[in-house]
Amino acid sequence: MGLVTDAGRSARQRREISPQFGLMVIIVALCGVFTLKQPGYISPFNLFAMGRSLAVDVVIGFSQMVVLATGGMNLSLGSIGVCSVMLSGYLMQTLGLPVSIAFLLALALGGALGWLNGFAIVKSGVNSFVVTLASANLFSGAMLVLTRALPINGLPPTVSAIGSYKVFGLVSPTLLAATMLAVLLFVFFRYSVSGKEMLAAGGNPRAATMSGVPVNRSIILSHMLSGVLAGVAGLMVVVRVGAAIPSVGGGDWLLPSFLGPVLGGVALAGGFVSVTGTLLGAMLVTVIRSGLLVLDIGNFWLQLFLGLFLLAAVLAQRYGGVFRRRPR
Amino acid sequence: MIALRRLIATEWAGLGLIFVLGSVLSALLSPSFFTEFNIYVMLRSASVGMLVAFAQMIVLAVGQMSLAVGALGGLVAVLFGAMLELLGLPLLVAIALALLIGVAGGLINGALTAATGISSFIVTLATGSVFTGINLGLTQSKPFHGVPPDFVAFGDARWSFMPALLWPPLIVAPLLAVFLYRLKPGRRLLAVGGNAYAAELSGISPAAMVVLAHAISGGLAGLAAVLAVAQLGAAQPEIGNTWLLISFAGPIIGGASLNGGSVSILGAMLAVMVIALIENTLVLVKVDPYWVQFALGALVLLTVGLNRWRATHAAKT
Numbered sequence: 001m002g003l004v005t006d007a008g009r010s011a012r013q014r015r016e017i018s019p020q021f022g023l024m025v026i027i028v029a030l031c032g033v034f035t036l037k038q039p040g041y042i043s044p045f046n047l048f049a050m051g052r053s054l055a056v057d058v059v060i061g062f063s064q065m066v067v068l069a070t071g072g073m074n075l076s077l078g079s080i081g082v083c084s085v086m087l088s089g090y091l092m093q094t095l096g097l098p099v100s101i102a103f104l105l106a107l108a109l110g111g112a113l114g115w116l117n118g119f120a121i122v123k124s125g126v127n128s129f130v131v132t133l134a135s136a137n138l139f140s141g142a143m144l145v146l147t148r149a150l151p152i153n154g155l156p157p158t159v160s161a162i163g164s165y166k167v168f169g170l171v172s173p174t175l176l177a178a179t180m181l182a183v184l185l186f187v188f189f190r191y192s193v194s195g196k197e198m199l200a201a202g203g204n205p206r207a208a209t210m211s212g213v214p215v216n217r218s219i220i221l222s223h224m225l226s227g228v229l230a231g232v233a234g235l236m237v238v239v240r241v242g243a244a245i246p247s248v249g250g251g252d253w254l255l256p257s258f259l260g261p262v263l264g265g266v267a268l269a270g271g272f273v274s275v276t277g278t279l280l281g282a283m284l285v286t287v288i289r290s291g292l293l294v295l296d297i298g299n300f301w302l303q304l305f306l307g308l309f310l311l312a313a314v315l316a317q318r319y320g321g322v323f324r325r326r327p328r
Numbered sequence: 329m330i331a332l333r334r335l336i337a338t339e340w341a342g343l344g345l346i347f348v349l350g351s352v353l354s355a356l357l358s359p360s361f362f363t364e365f366n367i368y369v370m371l372r373s374a375s376v377g378m379l380v381a382f383a384q385m386i387v388l389a390v391g392q393m394s395l396a397v398g399a400l401g402g403l404v405a406v407l408f409g410a411m412l413e414l415l416g417l418p419l420l421v422a423i424a425l426a427l428l429i430g431v432a433g434g435l436i437n438g439a440l441t442a443a444t445g446i447s448s449f450i451v452t453l454a455t456g457s458v459f460t461g462i463n464l465g466l467t468q469s470k471p472f473h474g475v476p477p478d479f480v481a482f483g484d485a486r487w488s489f490m491p492a493l494l495w496p497p498l499i500v501a502p503l504l505a506v507f508l509y510r511l512k513p514g515r516r517l518l519a520v521g522g523n524a525y526a527a528e529l530s531g532i533s534p535a536a537m538v539v540l541a542h543a544i545s546g547g548l549a550g551l552a553a554v555l556a557v558a559q560l561g562a563a564q565p566e567i568g569n570t571w572l573l574i575s576f577a578g579p580i581i582g583g584a585s586l587n588g589g590s591v592s593i594l595g596a597m598l599a600v601m602v603i604a605l606i607e608n609t610l611v612l613v614k615v616d617p618y619w620v621q622f623a624l625g626a627l628v629l630l631t632v633g634l635n636r637w638r639a640t641h642a643a644k645t
Contacts, residue, residue: 300464
């Protein structure tokens with residue numbers, strides 16, 4: 001018995017490491033190319049800016065990853081994120097609540113909207129793709145009606161102070177928060193009962209149900225978690241911009257949210273997550289985005305590069321897999 | 329009674345009823361609803377939507393999905409504009425080439441999905457991003473205005489309440505029906521969508537059908553893009569940005585199965601009409617335009633839930 005699990009684990013570890021090693025090589029190589037072309041790429045100023053946007057990309061990736069774990073997907077995370085953004089702005093500016101309480105309530109809204117998604121999926125039995133596609137429009141529609149698409153600019157100075165604060169003169173606190181979330185998620189999926197139940201529900205719902213895993217509860221929980229994480233990503237943008245803007249998130253988060261996990265080797269089929277992989281995938285997204293910016297290539301071509309990288313990555317994984325004989 | 333029950337059981341009957349009741353309600357809410365011009369406006373806005381819905385429907389039929397319908401439409405629209413303005417090609421040549429570009433984009437989607445076995449969701453998310461990237465990179469987000477006046481006039485033309493723009497979807501719909509229900513490739517396409525394994529055992533190549541479905545979808549997206557250019561009077565790079573929801577809402581509200589093998593052409597058309605009706609009514613009664621997005625999301629959730637409930641209910645009795 002012990003032998004079997006050990007073999008299973010080492011096989012999994014091999015599987016987990018190889019694509020990530022490839023990703024790391026690509027990231028380092030790209031950083032090298034960008035630095036050669038434009039030495040300012042690794043200036044403290046640019047590294048700080050990259051760290052701030054990396055934090056957002058990482059958390060968006062996690063928000064998608066936790067739902068992918070159960071074999072579902074969440075197309076509404078951008079809409080949930082912007083709902084949290086606008087609520088936090090309303091609470092701070094109009095109601096004058098302290099920043100910490102406003103942020104907590106905004107995250108609670110994210111969790112509540114995620115719960116709605118999960119509840120609708122479980123109760124109706126309708127595919128998570130359709131439910132979250134519809135709820136994305138529902139959420140952002142409601143947000144636009146309530147805010148009239150007007151930004152909230154008069155936030156307390158603490159907010160932008162957090163955004164421009166530099167730990168050790170280089171690192172944004174948002175990046176530290178993202179790293180902390182990575183550790184928490186790693187522990188959650190590897191050691192906690194709820195985390196393992198989520199993976200079981202995603203891997204094989206029938207078998208999971210038969211062995212007493214509350215599959216429906218796991219799905220709802222994964223969507224709540226996804227909603228809270230989308231809220232975290234939204235608040236990171238609030239802190240960076242120093243205002244609550246209704247054009248944050250929305251459809252713009254869709255591609256990056258899948259890029260991180262899929263580049264990192266998380267399958268759409270469910271039952272498997274890779275926190276480090278998602279982290280590296282998000283890092284690649286940030287490196288490319290910032291590189292194109294520094295080289296002055298312009299944001300218009302960004303989408304093309306991100307799409308090509310996603311395509312190249314899934315193809316590499318697919319054909320790498322033929323040689324490595326992936327299980328399943 | 330049995331006839332009535334059978335009518336209710338057909339997928340599109342409920343939609344037809346919703347459309348009729350909705351129209352009556354709109355007419356009561358606003359006297360300008362039942363005017364020739366308003367019905368023309370409503371039908372005109374539904375024309376592009378129907379083709380977008382068909383473009384998604386044909387991919388759903390084979391059991392896949394395409395997130396790239398809108399992105400491909402946007403790319404075709406700007407290339408169409410470029411062919412007219414920069415190359416000065418004759419209109420009909422430009423239209424033919426635009427449709428070919430659409431088919432080529434669809435072929436890329438289909439070939440990548442079929443050859444690699446990677447989920448169509450991921451493949452089309454990636455290719456969609458590539459299409460949008462090329463579109464934005466080439467145009468720098470600026471539209472092409474050099475569209476022949478005749479073509480713009482076609483976009484505005486009407487006969488009483490009937491817009492000229494509605495003709496293409498009205499011609500495409502029966503062609504699609506004949507293809508899917510009478511011709512061998514169409515039957516095979518649906519068979520692969522219903523059960524790919526069984527279809528393969530009976531000698532059908534699922535890969536070929538997947539490629540075929542995506543190619544047709546690309547052509548339909550291209551046609552939708554050409555109509556959108558006629559409707560807007562310029563080749564806007566933003567064409568296709570908002571197609572994602574309607575592309576799925578049309579076929580799915582219309583009764584298509586996400587698992588493949590079953591679609592309803594009439595259902596998809598009625599669903600797009602219902603959506604156009606809702607948008608039109610909200611504008612007429614001067615509701616905040618942001619409610620439209622909310623209403624669309626709610627409508628999809630409601631009908632999908634209802635369909636689900638009806639299916640389980642019908643199975644019990």
